[in-house]
Amino acid sequence: MTEKPTRILPAVTPENAHFWQGGAEGELRFLRCRDCSSYVHPPAPVCGHCLGRELAVAAVSGRAQVLTYTVNHQPWLPGFDPPYVIAIVEIEEQPGLRLTTNIVNCAPEALRIGMPVRVLFEQHEDVAIPLFEPVES
Amino acid sequence: MSGSVRDACITGLGQSEVGRRLNRDPLGLTIDACLEAIEDAGLTREDIDGIATYPGGSVPGAAGFSGAGVVDVQDALRLELSWFTGGIELPGQLGSVVNACMAVATGLASHVLCFRTVWESTAQGAGRRAGIGGSYSRVGGPMQWTIPFGAASAATWIAMFAQRHFHEYGTTREQLAQIALNARRNAARNPKAIYRDPLSLEDYLSARIISTPFCLFDCDVPSDGSTALIVSRREAARDLRKPPIQVEAVGTALRGRPSWDQWDDLTTMAARDAGAMLWEHTQLRPSDVDVAELYDGFSFLALAWIEALGFCKQGEGGPFIEGGARIALDGELPLNTQGGQLSGGRMHGYGFLHEACVQLRGEGAERQVPNDPRVAVASAGGGPLAGCLLLSRP
Ligand SMILES: [Zn+2]
Secondary structure, X not given: XXXXXXXXXXXXXXXXXXXXXXXXXXXXXXXXXXXXOOEEOOOOOOOOXXXXXXXXXXXXXXXXXXXXXXXXXXXXXXXXXXXXXEEEEEEOOOOOOEEEEEEOOOOHHHOXXXXXXXXXXXXXXXXXXXXXXXXXX | OOOOHHHEEEXXXXXXXXXXXXXXXXXXXXXXXXXXXXXXXXXXXXXXOEEEEOOOOOOOOOOOOOOOOHHHHHHHOOOOXXXXXXXXXXXXXXXXXXXXXXXXXXXXXXXXXXXXXXXXXXXXXXXXXXXXXXXXXXXXXXXXXXXXXXXXXXXXXXXXXXHHHHHHHOOOHHHHHHHHHHHHHHXXXXXXXXXXXXXXHHHHHOOOEEEOOEEHHHEOOOOEEEXXXXXXXXXXXXXXXXXXXXXXXXXXXXXXXXXXXXXXXXXXXXXXXXXXXXXXXXXOOHHHOOEEEOOOOEHHHHHHHHHHOOOXXXXXXXXXXXXXXXXXXXXXXXXXXXXXXXXXXXXXXXXXXXXXXXXXXXXXXXXXXXXXXXXXXXEEOOOXXXXXXXXXXX
Protein backbone atom coordinates (compact mmCIF):
# COMPACT_ATOMS: atom_id res chain seq x y z
CA MET A 1 0.00 0.00 0.00
CA THR A 2 2.31 2.71 -1.23
CA GLU A 3 -0.33 5.18 -2.44
CA LYS A 4 -3.47 6.17 -0.63
CA PRO A 5 -6.11 3.60 -1.55
CA THR A 6 -9.68 4.52 -2.28
CA ARG A 7 -11.40 3.80 1.01
CA ILE A 8 -15.07 3.45 1.75
CA LEU A 9 -15.28 5.96 4.58
CA PRO A 10 -17.28 5.74 7.77
CA ALA A 11 -20.38 7.87 8.14
CA VAL A 12 -19.49 10.37 10.87
CA THR A 13 -22.09 10.71 13.59
CA PRO A 14 -22.15 12.49 16.97
CA GLU A 15 -21.40 9.11 18.56
CA ASN A 16 -18.28 8.26 16.55
CA ALA A 17 -16.87 11.68 15.56
CA HIS A 18 -14.28 11.65 18.36
CA PHE A 19 -12.82 8.46 16.95
CA TRP A 20 -12.89 9.20 13.24
CA GLN A 21 -11.92 12.86 13.47
CA GLY A 22 -9.46 12.89 16.38
CA GLY A 23 -6.65 11.96 14.02
CA ALA A 24 -6.81 15.38 12.38
CA GLU A 25 -5.30 16.61 15.63
CA GLY A 26 -2.93 13.68 15.84
CA GLU A 27 -4.86 11.87 18.55
CA LEU A 28 -6.36 8.40 18.78
CA ARG A 29 -9.44 8.92 20.94
CA PHE A 30 -11.86 6.58 22.65
CA LEU A 31 -14.72 6.94 25.07
CA ARG A 32 -13.63 6.37 28.66
CA CYS A 33 -15.73 5.65 31.73
CA ARG A 34 -15.49 8.28 34.46
CA ASP A 35 -16.32 5.72 37.15
CA CYS A 36 -13.92 2.86 36.42
CA SER A 37 -11.60 4.41 33.80
CA SER A 38 -12.28 1.64 31.25
CA TYR A 39 -12.09 2.57 27.59
CA VAL A 40 -15.27 1.68 25.71
CA HIS A 41 -15.10 0.71 22.06
CA PRO A 42 -17.04 0.68 19.79
CA PRO A 43 -18.73 3.78 21.23
CA ALA A 44 -21.69 2.92 23.46
CA PRO A 45 -23.90 4.82 25.89
CA VAL A 46 -22.81 2.63 28.81
CA CYS A 47 -19.56 1.20 30.16
CA GLY A 48 -19.53 -2.53 29.47
CA HIS A 49 -17.34 -3.08 32.53
CA CYS A 50 -19.19 -1.27 35.34
CA LEU A 51 -22.35 -0.06 33.59
CA GLY A 52 -21.33 3.53 34.31
CA ARG A 53 -23.23 6.03 32.24
CA GLU A 54 -20.77 8.90 32.30
CA LEU A 55 -18.36 8.54 29.42
CA ALA A 56 -15.91 11.14 28.21
CA VAL A 57 -13.56 11.29 25.25
CA ALA A 58 -9.94 10.52 26.08
CA ALA A 59 -6.81 10.19 23.96
CA VAL A 60 -4.47 7.21 24.18
CA SER A 61 -0.77 6.98 23.38
CA GLY A 62 -1.30 5.34 19.99
CA ARG A 63 0.99 2.46 20.90
CA ALA A 64 -0.35 -1.03 20.29
CA GLN A 65 0.63 -4.58 19.46
CA VAL A 66 -0.44 -6.84 16.61
CA LEU A 67 -2.80 -9.56 17.85
CA THR A 68 -3.33 -11.14 14.46
CA TYR A 69 -3.20 -10.21 10.79
CA THR A 70 -3.80 -11.36 7.25
CA VAL A 71 -2.06 -10.43 4.02
CA ASN A 72 -4.97 -9.94 1.67
CA HIS A 73 -4.36 -10.73 -1.99
CA GLN A 74 -7.91 -10.53 -3.32
CA PRO A 75 -9.24 -7.30 -4.87
CA TRP A 76 -12.48 -6.83 -2.94
CA LEU A 77 -13.00 -3.12 -3.49
CA PRO A 78 -12.27 -0.94 -6.51
CA GLY A 79 -9.28 1.31 -5.91
CA PHE A 80 -8.08 -0.68 -2.90
CA ASP A 81 -5.39 -2.75 -4.55
CA PRO A 82 -3.85 -5.85 -3.00
CA PRO A 83 -1.70 -6.99 -1.47
CA TYR A 84 -2.38 -5.18 1.77
CA VAL A 85 -2.20 -6.11 5.43
CA ILE A 86 -5.27 -6.17 7.63
CA ALA A 87 -4.64 -6.62 11.34
CA ILE A 88 -6.31 -6.56 14.71
CA VAL A 89 -4.25 -4.52 17.13
CA GLU A 90 -4.58 -4.17 20.88
CA ILE A 91 -4.13 -0.67 22.27
CA GLU A 92 -1.44 -0.48 24.95
CA GLU A 93 -3.62 1.19 27.56
CA GLN A 94 -6.11 -1.65 28.02
CA PRO A 95 -6.21 -5.39 27.31
CA GLY A 96 -9.09 -6.06 24.94
CA LEU A 97 -9.19 -2.53 23.54
CA ARG A 98 -8.88 -3.44 19.89
CA LEU A 99 -9.11 -2.08 16.40
CA THR A 100 -9.17 -3.63 12.98
CA THR A 101 -6.70 -1.63 10.91
CA ASN A 102 -4.03 -1.79 8.24
CA ILE A 103 -0.35 -2.20 9.02
CA VAL A 104 1.65 0.06 6.72
CA ASN A 105 5.31 0.84 6.17
CA CYS A 106 6.12 -2.82 6.78
CA ALA A 107 6.92 -5.61 4.35
CA PRO A 108 4.28 -8.33 4.78
CA GLU A 109 6.98 -10.95 5.39
CA ALA A 110 8.36 -8.88 8.27
CA LEU A 111 5.04 -8.93 10.11
CA ARG A 112 4.64 -10.97 13.23
CA ILE A 113 2.07 -11.40 15.93
CA GLY A 114 3.08 -9.45 19.02
CA MET A 115 4.92 -6.81 17.00
CA PRO A 116 4.80 -3.35 18.61
CA VAL A 117 3.18 -0.75 16.38
CA ARG A 118 2.07 2.86 16.61
CA VAL A 119 -0.73 4.83 15.09
CA LEU A 120 -0.53 7.18 12.14
CA PHE A 121 -3.43 8.77 10.35
CA GLU A 122 -4.48 8.92 6.72
CA GLN A 123 -6.79 11.85 6.04
CA HIS A 124 -9.70 11.35 3.65
CA GLU A 125 -12.22 14.17 3.42
CA ASP A 126 -13.44 14.77 6.99
CA VAL A 127 -12.14 11.45 8.33
CA ALA A 128 -8.70 10.49 9.66
CA ILE A 129 -8.27 6.75 9.26
CA PRO A 130 -6.08 5.28 12.03
CA LEU A 131 -3.41 2.99 10.56
CA PHE A 132 -0.46 1.43 12.33
CA GLU A 133 3.22 1.04 11.51
CA PRO A 134 6.03 -0.84 13.20
CA VAL A 135 7.89 0.90 15.99
CA GLU A 136 11.56 0.93 15.03
CA SER A 137 13.60 -0.64 17.77
CA MET B 1 -46.29 -29.63 27.67
CA SER B 2 -42.64 -29.86 28.60
CA GLY B 3 -41.52 -27.28 26.11
CA SER B 4 -38.28 -29.13 25.39
CA VAL B 5 -36.64 -29.16 21.97
CA ARG B 6 -36.84 -32.95 22.36
CA ASP B 7 -40.51 -32.57 21.50
CA ALA B 8 -39.35 -31.67 17.99
CA CYS B 9 -38.24 -33.97 15.21
CA ILE B 10 -37.34 -33.67 11.56
CA THR B 11 -39.76 -35.56 9.35
CA GLY B 12 -39.21 -34.35 5.81
CA LEU B 13 -36.28 -33.36 3.61
CA GLY B 14 -36.16 -31.55 0.31
CA GLN B 15 -33.56 -29.90 -1.86
CA SER B 16 -33.78 -28.28 -5.26
CA GLU B 17 -31.18 -28.74 -7.93
CA VAL B 18 -27.87 -27.24 -6.80
CA GLY B 19 -25.46 -25.55 -9.14
CA ARG B 20 -23.57 -22.61 -10.49
CA ARG B 21 -25.55 -20.01 -12.44
CA LEU B 22 -28.70 -22.02 -12.80
CA ASN B 23 -30.43 -18.82 -13.99
CA ARG B 24 -33.57 -19.84 -12.19
CA ASP B 25 -36.01 -17.80 -10.16
CA PRO B 26 -35.08 -18.28 -6.49
CA LEU B 27 -38.72 -18.72 -5.53
CA GLY B 28 -38.93 -21.55 -8.05
CA LEU B 29 -35.95 -23.26 -6.44
CA THR B 30 -37.56 -22.72 -3.04
CA ILE B 31 -40.85 -24.26 -4.10
CA ASP B 32 -39.01 -27.27 -5.55
CA ALA B 33 -37.35 -27.87 -2.19
CA CYS B 34 -40.48 -27.19 -0.11
CA LEU B 35 -42.78 -29.46 -2.11
CA GLU B 36 -40.19 -32.23 -1.99
CA ALA B 37 -39.89 -31.91 1.80
CA ILE B 38 -43.67 -31.99 2.29
CA GLU B 39 -43.97 -35.03 0.03
CA ASP B 40 -41.00 -36.74 1.67
CA ALA B 41 -42.66 -36.40 5.07
CA GLY B 42 -45.87 -37.88 3.74
CA LEU B 43 -47.71 -34.64 4.46
CA THR B 44 -49.84 -32.36 2.32
CA ARG B 45 -49.83 -28.60 2.25
CA GLU B 46 -52.92 -28.58 4.46
CA ASP B 47 -50.75 -30.06 7.25
CA ILE B 48 -48.17 -27.27 7.16
CA ASP B 49 -49.07 -24.70 9.80
CA GLY B 50 -45.73 -22.98 10.29
CA ILE B 51 -42.83 -21.51 8.33
CA ALA B 52 -39.34 -20.68 9.54
CA THR B 53 -36.63 -19.29 7.29
CA TYR B 54 -33.31 -17.51 7.24
CA PRO B 55 -32.62 -14.68 6.46
CA GLY B 56 -36.13 -13.70 5.36
CA GLY B 57 -37.09 -11.85 2.21
CA SER B 58 -35.50 -8.70 0.82
CA VAL B 59 -32.57 -8.58 3.22
CA PRO B 60 -29.77 -6.22 2.21
CA GLY B 61 -26.51 -7.97 1.53
CA ALA B 62 -24.61 -9.57 -1.26
CA ALA B 63 -26.67 -10.13 -4.39
CA GLY B 64 -28.58 -13.39 -4.18
CA PHE B 65 -28.09 -13.71 -0.41
CA SER B 66 -31.82 -13.62 0.25
CA GLY B 67 -33.70 -16.05 -1.92
CA ALA B 68 -37.30 -16.08 -0.74
CA GLY B 69 -39.17 -14.90 2.30
CA VAL B 70 -41.98 -16.29 4.43
CA VAL B 71 -44.77 -14.56 2.59
CA ASP B 72 -43.45 -15.55 -0.84
CA VAL B 73 -43.80 -19.22 0.05
CA GLN B 74 -46.95 -18.80 2.10
CA ASP B 75 -48.67 -17.16 -0.84
CA ALA B 76 -47.27 -19.40 -3.55
CA LEU B 77 -48.47 -22.50 -1.73
CA ARG B 78 -51.55 -20.80 -0.19
CA LEU B 79 -50.56 -22.10 3.23
CA GLU B 80 -52.74 -21.44 6.27
CA LEU B 81 -50.22 -20.70 9.00
CA SER B 82 -50.55 -20.59 12.75
CA TRP B 83 -46.99 -19.34 13.25
CA PHE B 84 -44.10 -18.08 11.18
CA THR B 85 -40.72 -16.43 11.43
CA GLY B 86 -38.11 -15.16 9.03
CA GLY B 87 -35.08 -13.20 10.07
CA ILE B 88 -31.35 -12.80 10.15
CA GLU B 89 -30.58 -11.83 13.76
CA LEU B 90 -30.35 -15.41 14.97
CA PRO B 91 -27.76 -17.90 16.23
CA GLY B 92 -26.62 -18.56 12.70
CA GLN B 93 -28.61 -19.89 9.78
CA LEU B 94 -29.88 -22.90 11.73
CA GLY B 95 -31.28 -20.59 14.39
CA SER B 96 -34.38 -20.51 12.20
CA VAL B 97 -34.75 -24.30 12.64
CA VAL B 98 -34.33 -23.90 16.40
CA ASN B 99 -37.20 -21.41 16.29
CA ALA B 100 -39.28 -24.04 14.53
CA CYS B 101 -38.39 -26.58 17.24
CA MET B 102 -39.62 -24.17 19.89
CA ALA B 103 -42.81 -23.49 17.97
CA VAL B 104 -43.75 -27.16 17.79
CA ALA B 105 -42.60 -27.83 21.37
CA THR B 106 -44.85 -25.07 22.68
CA GLY B 107 -47.80 -26.12 20.57
CA LEU B 108 -47.88 -23.07 18.31
CA ALA B 109 -47.55 -25.29 15.27
CA SER B 110 -47.45 -29.00 14.39
CA HIS B 111 -45.48 -29.12 11.14
CA VAL B 112 -43.14 -26.24 10.33
CA LEU B 113 -41.69 -25.84 6.85
CA CYS B 114 -38.11 -24.56 7.19
CA PHE B 115 -36.10 -23.38 4.20
CA ARG B 116 -33.01 -21.51 3.06
CA THR B 117 -32.53 -20.42 -0.53
CA VAL B 118 -29.43 -18.91 -2.10
CA TRP B 119 -28.92 -17.76 -5.67
CA GLU B 120 -25.66 -15.91 -5.27
CA SER B 121 -24.07 -17.59 -8.24
CA THR B 122 -26.70 -16.38 -10.68
CA ALA B 123 -27.19 -13.01 -9.00
CA GLN B 124 -23.48 -12.21 -9.03
CA GLY B 125 -23.10 -13.38 -12.61
CA ALA B 126 -19.73 -14.12 -14.08
CA GLY B 127 -17.94 -11.42 -12.12
CA ARG B 128 -15.38 -12.10 -9.44
CA ARG B 129 -16.36 -12.29 -5.79
CA ALA B 130 -17.55 -8.88 -4.70
CA GLY B 131 -16.51 -7.32 -1.43
CA ILE B 132 -19.10 -6.45 1.15
CA GLY B 133 -19.98 -2.78 1.13
CA GLY B 134 -18.65 -2.03 -2.34
CA SER B 135 -21.83 -0.15 -3.22
CA TYR B 136 -21.71 2.17 -0.23
CA SER B 137 -20.54 5.76 -0.34
CA ARG B 138 -20.20 5.84 3.44
CA VAL B 139 -20.53 2.96 5.86
CA GLY B 140 -22.18 2.98 9.29
CA GLY B 141 -23.00 0.45 11.99
CA PRO B 142 -20.66 -2.45 12.73
CA MET B 143 -19.22 -2.45 9.21
CA GLN B 144 -17.60 0.96 9.77
CA TRP B 145 -14.90 -0.77 11.83
CA THR B 146 -13.75 -3.08 9.04
CA ILE B 147 -14.77 -1.87 5.57
CA PRO B 148 -12.62 1.31 5.57
CA PHE B 149 -9.58 -0.96 5.97
CA GLY B 150 -10.37 -3.12 2.98
CA ALA B 151 -11.55 -5.90 5.30
CA ALA B 152 -14.54 -6.30 3.05
CA SER B 153 -15.08 -10.05 3.15
CA ALA B 154 -15.54 -12.72 5.76
CA ALA B 155 -12.44 -14.26 4.15
CA THR B 156 -10.31 -11.51 5.69
CA TRP B 157 -12.00 -11.64 9.09
CA ILE B 158 -11.81 -15.41 9.43
CA ALA B 159 -8.27 -15.54 8.03
CA MET B 160 -7.18 -13.52 11.06
CA PHE B 161 -8.71 -16.10 13.41
CA ALA B 162 -6.91 -18.86 11.53
CA GLN B 163 -3.65 -16.93 11.70
CA ARG B 164 -3.99 -16.53 15.44
CA HIS B 165 -4.78 -20.24 15.80
CA PHE B 166 -1.67 -21.06 13.75
CA HIS B 167 0.35 -18.75 16.02
CA GLU B 168 -0.90 -20.06 19.37
CA TYR B 169 -1.15 -23.75 18.58
CA GLY B 170 1.20 -24.39 15.68
CA THR B 171 -1.61 -25.35 13.31
CA THR B 172 -0.37 -25.63 9.73
CA ARG B 173 -1.74 -25.15 6.24
CA GLU B 174 -1.09 -28.84 5.60
CA GLN B 175 -3.40 -29.68 8.50
CA LEU B 176 -6.07 -27.17 7.49
CA ALA B 177 -5.95 -28.56 3.96
CA GLN B 178 -7.54 -31.76 5.20
CA ILE B 179 -10.88 -29.98 5.62
CA ALA B 180 -10.83 -29.09 1.92
CA LEU B 181 -9.40 -32.40 0.70
CA ASN B 182 -11.90 -34.41 2.73
CA ALA B 183 -14.76 -32.31 1.37
CA ARG B 184 -13.60 -32.89 -2.18
CA ARG B 185 -13.28 -36.66 -1.69
CA ASN B 186 -16.83 -36.79 -0.35
CA ALA B 187 -18.15 -34.52 -3.09
CA ALA B 188 -16.91 -37.03 -5.66
CA ARG B 189 -19.52 -39.41 -4.21
CA ASN B 190 -22.33 -36.85 -4.25
CA PRO B 191 -23.95 -36.33 -7.67
CA LYS B 192 -25.30 -32.92 -6.61
CA ALA B 193 -21.94 -31.55 -5.47
CA ILE B 194 -20.45 -28.74 -7.53
CA TYR B 195 -16.73 -29.59 -7.49
CA ARG B 196 -16.11 -33.31 -7.86
CA ASP B 197 -12.70 -33.52 -9.54
CA PRO B 198 -9.88 -34.90 -7.38
CA LEU B 199 -7.97 -32.33 -5.33
CA SER B 200 -4.48 -33.13 -4.03
CA LEU B 201 -2.47 -31.59 -1.23
CA GLU B 202 -0.10 -30.28 -3.91
CA ASP B 203 -3.01 -28.59 -5.71
CA TYR B 204 -4.05 -27.02 -2.44
CA LEU B 205 -0.61 -25.78 -1.45
CA SER B 206 0.04 -24.27 -4.86
CA ALA B 207 -3.35 -22.58 -5.20
CA ARG B 208 -3.80 -18.83 -5.38
CA ILE B 209 -3.77 -17.12 -1.99
CA ILE B 210 -6.93 -15.18 -1.15
CA SER B 211 -5.99 -13.79 2.26
CA THR B 212 -3.23 -15.50 4.25
CA PRO B 213 -3.36 -18.24 5.37
CA PHE B 214 -6.37 -18.95 3.12
CA CYS B 215 -6.03 -20.07 -0.47
CA LEU B 216 -8.80 -20.48 -3.00
CA PHE B 217 -9.67 -23.96 -1.71
CA ASP B 218 -10.26 -22.68 1.84
CA CYS B 219 -13.23 -20.64 0.59
CA ASP B 220 -16.63 -22.07 -0.27
CA VAL B 221 -18.36 -21.64 -3.58
CA PRO B 222 -21.35 -19.31 -4.15
CA SER B 223 -24.16 -21.43 -5.49
CA ASP B 224 -27.81 -21.54 -6.39
CA GLY B 225 -30.15 -23.87 -4.60
CA SER B 226 -32.74 -24.28 -1.90
CA THR B 227 -32.90 -26.67 1.03
CA ALA B 228 -36.08 -27.39 2.98
CA LEU B 229 -37.02 -29.56 5.90
CA ILE B 230 -40.07 -30.19 8.01
CA VAL B 231 -39.89 -29.83 11.79
CA SER B 232 -42.80 -31.64 13.44
CA ARG B 233 -44.09 -32.05 16.95
CA ARG B 234 -43.24 -35.56 18.04
CA GLU B 235 -46.82 -36.65 18.72
CA ALA B 236 -47.79 -35.39 15.26
CA ALA B 237 -45.04 -37.41 13.59
CA ARG B 238 -46.01 -40.95 14.53
CA ASP B 239 -47.56 -42.08 11.29
CA LEU B 240 -45.49 -40.26 8.74
CA ARG B 241 -43.66 -41.77 5.81
CA LYS B 242 -40.13 -41.85 7.22
CA PRO B 243 -38.83 -42.51 10.72
CA PRO B 244 -38.57 -39.14 12.42
CA ILE B 245 -35.12 -37.78 13.27
CA GLN B 246 -35.11 -36.75 16.90
CA VAL B 247 -33.75 -33.35 17.97
CA GLU B 248 -31.69 -34.18 21.08
CA ALA B 249 -30.27 -30.75 21.92
CA VAL B 250 -29.44 -27.42 20.38
CA GLY B 251 -26.69 -24.87 20.92
CA THR B 252 -27.54 -21.21 20.49
CA ALA B 253 -25.39 -19.41 23.04
CA LEU B 254 -23.53 -16.14 22.56
CA ARG B 255 -21.43 -15.28 25.57
CA GLY B 256 -18.63 -13.15 24.12
CA ARG B 257 -18.66 -9.77 22.39
CA PRO B 258 -20.55 -10.16 19.11
CA SER B 259 -18.08 -8.90 16.55
CA TRP B 260 -15.20 -10.20 14.51
CA ASP B 261 -12.53 -8.08 16.17
CA GLN B 262 -13.79 -7.71 19.75
CA TRP B 263 -14.33 -11.44 20.41
CA ASP B 264 -12.26 -12.31 23.49
CA ASP B 265 -10.34 -15.37 22.25
CA LEU B 266 -9.22 -14.89 18.66
CA THR B 267 -8.77 -18.64 18.18
CA THR B 268 -12.43 -19.39 18.94
CA MET B 269 -15.72 -17.94 17.80
CA ALA B 270 -19.32 -18.04 18.99
CA ALA B 271 -19.22 -21.72 18.07
CA ARG B 272 -17.37 -22.16 21.38
CA ASP B 273 -20.45 -21.03 23.30
CA ALA B 274 -23.02 -22.79 21.14
CA GLY B 275 -21.00 -26.01 21.30
CA ALA B 276 -20.65 -25.84 25.08
CA MET B 277 -24.37 -25.24 25.48
CA LEU B 278 -25.28 -28.18 23.29
CA TRP B 279 -23.61 -30.63 25.69
CA GLU B 280 -25.14 -28.92 28.73
CA HIS B 281 -28.55 -30.12 27.52
CA THR B 282 -28.00 -33.81 26.81
CA GLN B 283 -26.63 -37.00 28.29
CA LEU B 284 -24.95 -37.78 24.99
CA ARG B 285 -21.23 -37.05 24.69
CA PRO B 286 -19.03 -36.09 21.74
CA SER B 287 -17.82 -39.68 21.57
CA ASP B 288 -21.40 -40.75 20.81
CA VAL B 289 -21.47 -38.77 17.56
CA ASP B 290 -21.30 -40.97 14.46
CA VAL B 291 -21.27 -38.25 11.81
CA ALA B 292 -20.50 -34.52 11.92
CA GLU B 293 -21.76 -31.98 9.40
CA LEU B 294 -19.93 -28.79 10.38
CA TYR B 295 -20.09 -25.44 8.67
CA ASP B 296 -17.20 -24.84 6.29
CA GLY B 297 -17.96 -21.57 4.58
CA PHE B 298 -14.22 -21.31 5.17
CA SER B 299 -12.14 -24.34 6.03
CA PHE B 300 -11.08 -22.91 9.37
CA LEU B 301 -14.69 -22.68 10.53
CA ALA B 302 -15.01 -26.46 10.40
CA LEU B 303 -11.81 -26.78 12.44
CA ALA B 304 -13.20 -24.28 14.94
CA TRP B 305 -16.46 -26.26 15.17
CA ILE B 306 -14.54 -29.51 15.76
CA GLU B 307 -12.88 -27.89 18.77
CA ALA B 308 -16.03 -26.05 19.88
CA LEU B 309 -18.03 -29.28 19.95
CA GLY B 310 -15.38 -31.00 22.03
CA PHE B 311 -14.25 -33.61 19.51
CA CYS B 312 -10.76 -32.61 20.60
CA LYS B 313 -9.34 -30.07 23.03
CA GLN B 314 -9.11 -26.40 22.15
CA GLY B 315 -6.05 -25.92 19.96
CA GLU B 316 -5.71 -29.59 19.04
CA GLY B 317 -7.84 -29.42 15.92
CA GLY B 318 -4.81 -29.40 13.63
CA PRO B 319 -3.36 -32.70 14.85
CA PHE B 320 -6.92 -34.10 15.09
CA ILE B 321 -7.52 -33.73 11.35
CA GLU B 322 -3.92 -34.29 10.26
CA GLY B 323 -3.69 -36.78 7.42
CA GLY B 324 -7.47 -36.81 7.05
CA ALA B 325 -8.11 -40.42 8.08
CA ARG B 326 -10.07 -39.56 11.22
CA ILE B 327 -12.59 -37.36 9.35
CA ALA B 328 -12.96 -39.58 6.27
CA LEU B 329 -16.20 -41.41 5.47
CA ASP B 330 -14.81 -44.54 7.15
CA GLY B 331 -13.05 -42.65 9.95
CA GLU B 332 -14.03 -42.27 13.58
CA LEU B 333 -15.69 -38.90 12.90
CA PRO B 334 -16.91 -38.71 9.29
CA LEU B 335 -17.07 -35.00 8.40
CA ASN B 336 -19.06 -33.10 5.79
CA THR B 337 -20.11 -36.20 3.95
CA GLN B 338 -21.88 -34.34 1.11
CA GLY B 339 -18.75 -32.36 0.26
CA GLY B 340 -19.43 -29.48 2.63
CA GLN B 341 -19.91 -26.04 1.20
CA LEU B 342 -16.30 -26.04 0.01
CA SER B 343 -16.99 -28.59 -2.71
CA GLY B 344 -20.71 -29.28 -2.40
CA GLY B 345 -21.84 -25.68 -2.78
CA ARG B 346 -22.94 -22.93 -0.43
CA MET B 347 -26.36 -24.05 0.73
CA HIS B 348 -25.60 -21.74 3.63
CA GLY B 349 -25.94 -23.91 6.70
CA TYR B 350 -29.09 -25.81 5.80
CA GLY B 351 -27.11 -28.23 3.66
CA PHE B 352 -25.38 -29.59 6.77
CA LEU B 353 -28.62 -30.26 8.62
CA HIS B 354 -30.14 -31.87 5.53
CA GLU B 355 -27.10 -34.11 5.13
CA ALA B 356 -27.09 -35.09 8.82
CA CYS B 357 -30.65 -36.35 8.40
CA VAL B 358 -29.80 -38.13 5.14
CA GLN B 359 -27.00 -39.99 6.93
CA LEU B 360 -29.16 -40.92 9.93
CA ARG B 361 -31.79 -42.29 7.57
CA GLY B 362 -29.15 -44.34 5.76
CA GLU B 363 -30.00 -42.60 2.49
CA GLY B 364 -26.47 -41.45 1.67
CA ALA B 365 -26.01 -43.97 -1.15
CA GLU B 366 -22.40 -43.75 -2.41
CA ARG B 367 -21.45 -41.43 0.42
CA GLN B 368 -23.31 -43.24 3.22
CA VAL B 369 -21.13 -43.65 6.29
CA PRO B 370 -20.88 -47.27 7.40
CA ASN B 371 -22.05 -48.90 10.63
CA ASP B 372 -25.58 -47.55 10.81
CA PRO B 373 -25.00 -44.06 12.28
CA ARG B 374 -27.42 -43.14 15.06
CA VAL B 375 -26.20 -39.75 16.30
CA ALA B 376 -25.25 -36.76 14.19
CA VAL B 377 -24.42 -33.13 14.78
CA ALA B 378 -25.03 -30.28 12.35
CA SER B 379 -23.72 -26.76 12.78
CA ALA B 380 -23.75 -23.47 10.96
CA GLY B 381 -22.19 -20.07 11.32
CA GLY B 382 -18.90 -18.32 11.88
CA GLY B 383 -17.67 -15.43 13.98
CA PRO B 384 -20.44 -14.10 16.20
CA LEU B 385 -23.04 -16.33 14.53
CA ALA B 386 -23.30 -19.94 15.64
CA GLY B 387 -26.01 -22.54 16.01
CA CYS B 388 -25.93 -26.31 16.18
CA LEU B 389 -28.27 -29.26 16.56
CA LEU B 390 -27.66 -32.74 17.90
CA LEU B 391 -29.83 -35.35 16.21
CA SER B 392 -30.52 -39.00 16.74
CA ARG B 393 -32.43 -41.81 15.10
CA PRO B 394 -34.61 -43.44 17.73
ZN1 LIG C 1 -16.96 1.77 33.89
